[in-house]
Amino acid sequence: MEIHIDLTGTRGHRDAIYRQLRAAILAGRIRPGEALPPTRELAQRLAVSRTTVSAAYDRLTAEGFLAGRVGAGTFVTASPAERPSPVPDGPGVQPLPEWDAVPPPPAPFAPAPEFDFRPGVPDLSLFPFDTWRRLITQRLRAGQADLMTYGDPQGHPALREEIARHVGVSRDVRASAAQVVVTAGAQQTTDLVARVLLRDGDLAAVEDPGYPPPRLVLGARGVRVAPVPVDASGIVVEAIPAGTRLVYVTPSHQYPLGLSMSLDRRLELLDWAERNDAVLVEDDYDTEFRYTGRPLEPLHSLDSRGRVVYVGSFSKVLSPALRLGFLIAPPSLVPALVKARYLTDWHAPNVEQAALAAFMAEGGFARHVRRMRKVYRARHELLVRGLASFAGFLTPLPSSAGLHLSAVAARDCGPLVRAARRRGVRLYSLGDFGVGERRHGLVFGYGAVAAERIEPGLARLRALADEGAA
Numbered sequence: 001m002e003i004h005i006d007l008t009g010t011r012g013h014r015d016a017i018y019r020q021l022r023a024a025i026l027a028g029r030i031r032p033g034e035a036l037p038p039t040r041e042l043a044q045r046l047a048v049s050r051t052t053v054s055a056a057y058d059r060l061t062a063e064g065f066l067a068g069r070v071g072a073g074t075f076v077t078a079s080p081a082e083r084p085s086p087v088p089d090g091p092g093v094q095p096l097p098e099w100d101a102v103p104p105p106p107a108p109f110a111p112a113p114e115f116d117f118r119p120g121v122p123d124l125s126l127f128p129f130d131t132w133r134r135l136i137t138q139r140l141r142a143g144q145a146d147l148m149t150y151g152d153p154q155g156h157p158a159l160r161e162e163i164a165r166h167v168g169v170s171r172d173v174r175a176s177a178a179q180v181v182v183t184a185g186a187q188q189t190t191d192l193v194a195r196v197l198l199r200d201g202d203l204a205a206v207e208d209p210g211y212p213p214p215r216l217v218l219g220a221r222g223v224r225v226a227p228v229p230v231d232a233s234g235i236v237v238e239a240i241p242a243g244t245r246l247v248y249v250t251p252s253h254q255y256p257l258g259l260s261m262s263l264d265r266r267l268e269l270l271d272w273a274e275r276n277d278a279v280l281v282e283d284d285y286d287t288e289f290r291y292t293g294r295p296l297e298p299l300h301s302l303d304s305r306g307r308v309v310y311v312g313s314f315s316k317v318l319s320p321a322l323r324l325g326f327l328i329a330p331p332s333l334v335p336a337l338v339k340a341r342y343l344t345d346w347h348a349p350n351v352e353q354a355a356l357a358a359f360m361a362e363g364g365f366a367r368h369v370r371r372m373r374k375v376y377r378a379r380h381e382l383l384v385r386g387l388a389s390f391a392g393f394l395t396p397l398p399s400s401a402g403l404h405l406s407a408v409a410a411r412d413c414g415p416l417v418r419a420a421r422r423r424g425v426r427l428y429s430l431g432d433f434g435v436g437e438r439r440h441g442l443v444f445g446y447g448a449v450a451a452e453r454i455e456p457g458l459a460r461l462r463a464l465a466d467e468g469a470a
Contacts (some may be wrong), residue, residue: 235249
């Protein structure tokens with residue numbers, strides 16, 4: 001074990017060794033059962049006599065911190081139950097006060113509840129583990145040294161080619177690999193775009209209700225964020241404040257309402273962006289999973305003036321743990337976005353990027369999407385049928401895509417949500433996604449709940465509602 005002991009400026013080397021080893025044991029940095037270096041080895045490393053180190057060990061042994069084993073060495077015994085806190089005595093360095101307004105990260109989602117209606121999570125039990133293991137192993141066995149060093153901030157070239165081809169075929173997004181930047185997802189994309197386009201105090205707009213992380217990212221960067229209401233046709237363009245420089249929208253499957261922005265509203269929004277010299281960040285999440293109807297064209301496909309940054313992610317299709325997403329930007333923005341990507345965390349993991357590129361090139365990604373679309377369509381239909389029994393309390397909103405379904409209510413659903421979580425049913429209140437006027441209702445995700453669990457979970461929720469939890 002490498003143990004750091006600092007004897008700089010000390011005269012009593014024995015006491016210094018004793019104090020620092022004791023502090024490390026009490027703090028848990030050296031755990032019970034771990035062996036300390038032999039006295040001769042530590043003495044040579046510290047340039048002190050072996051007698052000095054032996055005396056420090058003897059004192060720790062006498063106090064019960066260490067125990068010697070003949071022929072084996074010196075080991076840490078069980079640490080005392082009470083350990084001093086490692087927190088400094090003083091207040092420490094304080095963050096800027098605006099960070100007080102940013103909520104803490106969500107707690108880890110483990111253990112899973114009995115009925116998990118959490119939105120935005122795919123069925124990870126159906127992840128192609130065997131294929132992914134093979135693809136990763138092939139890249140490691142090939143000994144590709146270029147995958148184990150620093151990578152291209154814009155993303156692995158093969159993956160960018162596959163992304164451009166995929167969105168071109170599936171979404172009619174006409175772009176070259178040179179316009180693709182591989183990111184960690186929508187949050188990082190929003191941060192990158194804000195870095196290269198917005199200054200402190202600039203104004204950005206988000207949908208209300210809407211996806212919270214981009215709003216929080218913009219606010220944390222010193223950008224003023226305006227919530228803009230959403231109606232049945234999408235974001236209300238005439239309500240976007242004057243001077244807005246960026247608008248974050250989810251037009252194909254509005255989060256969390258699930259509605260699609262009408263063609264007229266898309267054209268109106270594009271015209272507004274051109275007249276106001278603004279950029280539109282189009283998060284086209286969940287579009288792989290459309291169950292009925294013909295998908296409307298993305299804003300990017302309708303944009304002829306270079307006003308749209310198109311955002312996609314593999315978190316909902318494959319796994320959030322991959323932390324792989326992408327943006328497609330006008331050529332004028334790409335160099336600055338690549339620089340910003342480099343300055344934040346340089347690049348996405350090379351091996352995973354190469355494996356995903358191969359997965360897409362082999363056709364495995366398309367097959368996985370088709371498989372999961374059937375699975376999620378069946379769950380979507382089960383949920384719609386099940387919510388019919390909530391008539392008079394919940395009214396489902398029309399939705400034909402994605403991994404969640406929202407329903408509006410006439411009263412606050414917060415108490416029901418809290419009661420449901422205590423009874424093993426996890427879901428969210430529609431009001432959790434609002435900034436201004438908070439709508440009443442519930443958001444049901446069906447990606448993380450098996451088909452056979454949907455009706456029992458709804459039955460438990462109905463019982464709680466009948467008991468007056470709502």
